[in-house]
Amino acid sequence: MIFILLILFVLLIPFKLRVYAEKFDKFGFKINFTALWNLVRFSYTDKGIPVLRISWWTIPLEESKKKAVEKVPGEKPGERKPEKKLPFAFDYEEGLRLFRKHYRRGLRILRKIFQIFQLSGYFDSTYSFGNPAWDGISYGYLSPFIQIMTGKNFKTNLFPKFGSTDLYFIGKTDITVKTIIWSMVYFFGRSFRDLWALKKEIFNGKDRRHSKKDR
Numbered sequence: 001m002i003f004i005l006l007i008l009f010v011l012l013i014p015f016k017l018r019v020y021a022e023k024f025d026k027f028g029f030k031i032n033f034t035a036l037w038n039l040v041r042f043s044y045t046d047k048g049i050p051v052l053r054i055s056w057w058t059i060p061l062e063e064s065k066k067k068a069v070e071k072v073p074g075e076k077p078g079e080r081k082p083e084k085k086l087p088f089a090f091d092y093e094e095g096l097r098l099f100r101k102h103y104r105r106g107l108r109i110l111r112k113i114f115q116i117f118q119l120s121g122y123f124d125s126t127y128s129f130g131n132p133a134w135d136g137i138s139y140g141y142l143s144p145f146i147q148i149m150t151g152k153n154f155k156t157n158l159f160p161k162f163g164s165t166d167l168y169f170i171g172k173t174d175i176t177v178k179t180i181i182w183s184m185v186y187f188f189g190r191s192f193r194d195l196w197a198l199k200k201e202i203f204n205g206k207d208r209r210h211s212k213k214d215r
Helices: 002-011 092-101 103-116 132-149 181-190 192-214
Strands: 014-023 027-035 040-045 051-054 057-060 118-129 154-160 167-180
Touching: 002 181, 092 103, 092 192, 103 132, 103 181, 103 192, 118 132, 132 154, 167 181, 181 192
Parallel strands: 118 154
Antiparallel strands: 014 027, 014 167, 027 040, 040 051, 051 057, 118 167
16 A cells, blocks of 8 residues: 555656757756655756755765866876767768658657647747758748747747758757656657667667668
C-alpha cells in the first residue's frame, strides 16, 4: 500500500519548466525548472553555472572557472595547448530527407504535445536558406506546425526572409510548461511508436553512416 501511494505521489508531482532562448549575433538561453511546489529548483544560463536548490540547500553542479586548472605532470602552468575542436558539419540533404520522411509523424507528435501539456509563451523568428525558392517551399512545410503551435496561450511568428542570399536564423522564444509526471508518461505512451521510429532513424542510421565512412 505504501509503494502504491508513493508511486501515485511521484506521478502527481507538479513541475514547471521555463525555457528562454534567443539567437541574434550570439546564442543565449535561460532554463528554470521548479517542482514540488518550488521546493526543488534548477536554474541554468549561458553565462552562469547550473545550480540545483532543494529547499534552502544550494548545490552548484559545475566547478567555478576561477578555480585552479589541474596540473599535468611535466607541464608548466599556462603551457597547456587548447584542444582541437572538430568543425561542425550539417548534411542539408540528409536533414531534408529526414524531414520529408517524418513530416506527418512530427505533426502528430507536436499536436499531442500541445494537447497534453499546458504550454504558454511565444516563438518569434525570421530565417533564410539563402534561396527565395527554398524559403517559400520551407514555409509551406512549416505552416501546419505554426497552426498547431499558435493558440490562446502560445503565439507563433515565423517568416522566411525572401530574397536573402545568406543562410541565417534570427529569433527568440519563451516557453513555459506546467504539467505533472503522469502527463509525461501518458505522452510517451501515446507517442512511443513515433518517437521510437525517429530515434531509430536518426541515431541508429547516423551510427551506420559513420561506421561505413570509417571503413
